[in-house]
Amino acid sequence: MDSVRRLLVSLFLLWMAGPVWSAMTIEIVGGAANRIVVAIGPFGQAAAGQEDVARVLTDDLSMSGQFSIVNEPSLLVGDASTPAWGRVRRNNVDAVVVGQVTPLPDANVEVRFRLYDAVRARQMVGFSYVVPLRALRGVAHRIAEEVHLALLGSPGAYGGRITYVVKQAGRYALKVSDVDGHNVSSVLESPEPIISPAWSPDGNQIAYVSFEERRPIVYVQTLSDGKRRAVSRFRGSNSAPAWSPDGKRIVVALTRDQSSQLYQVDALGQGEPVRLMRSSSIDTEPVYSQDGRFIFFTSDRGGSPQIYRFELASGETQRITFDGSYNVSPALSRDGRWLAFVHRVEGAFRIAVMELATRQVQVLTETDYDQAPSFAANDRIILYATRVQGRGVLATVSLDGKIKQRLTQEGDLREPAWSP
Structure with a gap:
């Protein structure tokens, strides 16, 4: 059987106010x-x-x-x-x-x-x-x-939803759709950038960073009624939101003390932020472990961008990645077994995965500008963004690197995240 197939699914999407967005194309570029x-x-x-x-x-x-x-x-x-x-x-x-x-x-x-x-x-x-x-x-x-x-003998990933950002005609749109591209809705449209969308644990809200006030502010928006609130609007940059497993707190990267540091804020936007650790380095891109014990994050405290793990109970920090001089954008599988991240290989930025128990690393992709990995609910597929022929597209790769597909449409697609 052919290991490379193309499946073109024309998904005529009805968009809300804004530009007319084109059909999505799903292309299988590798299979079992x-x-x-x-x-x-x-x-x-x-x-x-x-x-x-x-x-x-x-x-x-x-x-x-x-x-x-x-x-x-x-x-x-x-x-x-x-x-x-x-x-x-x-x-x-x-x-x-x-x-x-x-x-x-x-x-x-x-x-x-x-x-x-x-x-x-x-x-x-x-x-x-x-x-x-x-x-x-x-x-x-x-x-x-x-x-x-x-x-x-294993779960699929057909019934979930994804969120992503589309840039087209000078405008940005935060979108939510089924995994197959149907049932699309607009969460936010803006002439200013939208980045770092993150699903709440119950899948009913999305935290994201909007530059609509000409500076980065973290908002949380409820999907059912469209209501939103600013949860991090402090001095300097507010970025990289990540939900706690109970949905009550959000970790953000703030520059209120000059360098980027990690703080915990209330998911309702109440009270003052709580600083998690102190360092003179740049700490960003946090993500909680499913059990709530750890926060994985990116830091240059060792001289190059690497991924670290912070234990909330003890305050101890441990370096996780050692292969190469550039490892960023951590994403954890829900079973806690796998860590996906962006790994630089001879100048190319590719998706890699580490089995945390053994610390063995496997590079899964062959493209050059991969970013923002996110696990499917079954922990066997990773969604990410990349560039193909100068355009931003979304792509998926199986945990063993053998099964791959791309999701494209007019405009640049970026910042994907898979729902819980």
């Missing part, structure tokens, strides 16, 4: 060597214009880089709900997905789904859901998660 062949039958449509569950499911599994999809009705018999096992085996199919969408009163639908092991001709998993018609895309993502887990 031995992909699982999955036949997906038609689910049917309950109403004109509704989401095509089979199409969404096909796109999801294709974009993972681990499945090869067959959409061939002749592999099914009857009402397309039963595999034709002879034809399935002759086509070297490993698994079959069948399903049906049935209309119900009050704009609801019933979605039935079954996954079959084609080798053993037996059902592996199945369910039936009753949901509003508008929720069909979400159900399709859920089916993709079920298929991924059943066939690979």
Whole structure:
């Protein structure tokens, strides 16, 4: 099977006020060597214009880089709900997905789904859901998660959201979308830069830095109602927000005492900031460990930019990275096992990952201007920003570096972050 595939998904996005933003293109540039062949039958449509569950499911599994999809009705018999096992085996199919969408009163639908092991001709998993018609895309993502887990034994990353910044026509827009680029909304649009978006632990708020007052200020914005508040508007620079695991505090980098230092502020913007440590160096880019015990951050205290770990209980600081003279932008997996960061290799800035238990480092990417790594909720995919042919794009890479894809559209894409 081809290890390099291109999947162009035209996602005509309805944007809020501002420039007209173009469709997003998702391009697979690397995949698993031995992909699982999955036949997906038609689910049917309950109403004109509704989401095509089979199409969404096909796109999801294709974009993972681990499945090869067959959409061939002749592999099914009857009402397309039963595999034709002879034809399935002759086509070297490993698994079959069948399903049906049935209309119900009050704009609801019933979605039935079954996954079959084609080798053993037996059902592996199945369910039936009753949901509003508008929720069909979400159900399709859920089916993709079920298929991924059943066939690979590990969670997928189809149902989450991402945030990122788009610069186009001299304006900046902080966007939120599904992982596949659908359901896009604007959090903020501004003629001034927007940087460092960070999701709250519950996924309902985003902290970010805005230069709309011609200086960096940290805001927190609630996604459900658009309300926002300034949580760090102190003298000098306010930057690099990072949420505590309980969502009550945010660590920021402030220059109120000249050099950049780390402070903890209240997530509601109340009270005075609390300085976490004292140094004469530049400390920035903090990120909490999931258990709340540590803060990883970037500092030049050793003479070059490196990543350190600060223990809140003891106040002790430990250097984490030693390979090379430039390691910045730490991102932690939710299970605490992996540290992703930007590592300089012969002048190129690439995404690397360290297994914290062994301190072994692997460089995952081959592009030259990578930045802002962020783990998916399943801890197996890293989202980041890079530049391709002079344009800012988003990209993902699997934890082993084998599965890669790019997400592009008109304008420069930057500052991505994956939701919890």
